[in-house]
Amino acid sequence: MRVRELGRFIRDQRGSARLSLRKLSKLAGISNPYLSQIERGLRRPSAEILQAIAKALRISAETLYVKAGILEERPAIDITGSIRSDSTLNAKQKQILLDLYQSFHAEGVKARKPAKTKVRKVAAAKKPAARKTKKTTSRPASRAASTRKAPARRRTRRSA
Numbered sequence: 001m002r003v004r005e006l007g008r009f010i011r012d013q014r015g016s017a018r019l020s021l022r023k024l025s026k027l028a029g030i031s032n033p034y035l036s037q038i039e040r041g042l043r044r045p046s047a048e049i050l051q052a053i054a055k056a057l058r059i060s061a062e063t064l065y066v067k068a069g070i071l072e073e074r075p076a077i078d079i080t081g082s083i084r085s086d087s088t089l090n091a092k093q094k095q096i097l098l099d100l101y102q103s104f105h106a107e108g109v110k111a112r113k114p115a116k117t118k119v120r121k122v123a124a125a126k127k128p129a130a131r132k133t134k135k136t137t138s139r140p141a142s143r144a145a146s147t148r149k150a151p152a153r154r155r156t157r158r159s160a
Contacts, residue, residue, distance in 0.1 A: 004041030010041045025069045027056035148151045 014024050025035040029052055037043040038053075045053070050068060054061040065071040083089070083097050 002067065002069050003044055006045075006064070007039040007041040009067045010053060010057070010064070013059060014039075017057055019057075024053070024056055028052040 025032045038045050050064040051061045054064045065075045
């Protein structure tokens with residue numbers, strides 16, 4: 001089993017999906033330390049764990065099985081060659097299938113390219129101005145007035 005290669009692949013997929021280690025472990029239903037150990041190549045995950053990780057990353061479990069060495073990689077199939085060599089189809093049917101396949105293939109290529117994200121500038125919300133209020137006392141007006149200090153009287157010097 002190619003554990004380190006698998007761990008690097010999972011880490012790369014997590015990065016491209018913009019998921020934190022914590023978020024992926026929560027989505028996959030496995031513990032955070034266990035996922036970390038898998039990514040570092042310290043643990044050998046079971047097929048069930050790989051399936052849960054694949055589901056959380058939204059990739060095929062088969063891809064992870066191949067990376068883990070559980071399954072052998074399938075050789076690439078020449079679909080257009082297979083369509084052209086099929087003796088049960090007439091020329092018009094072959095052309096329709098080829099056109100359809102090429103249109104789906106073109107859409108798949110477009111979907112894989114990262115789209116440029118537009119950044120919207122949002123004006124910062126202004127904080128409401130603080131209200132200025134008069135300072136009030138809790139004492140009744142009659143009592144409040146009596147507790148005020150009277151202005152100091154000036155002392156004059158008396159000459160002796």
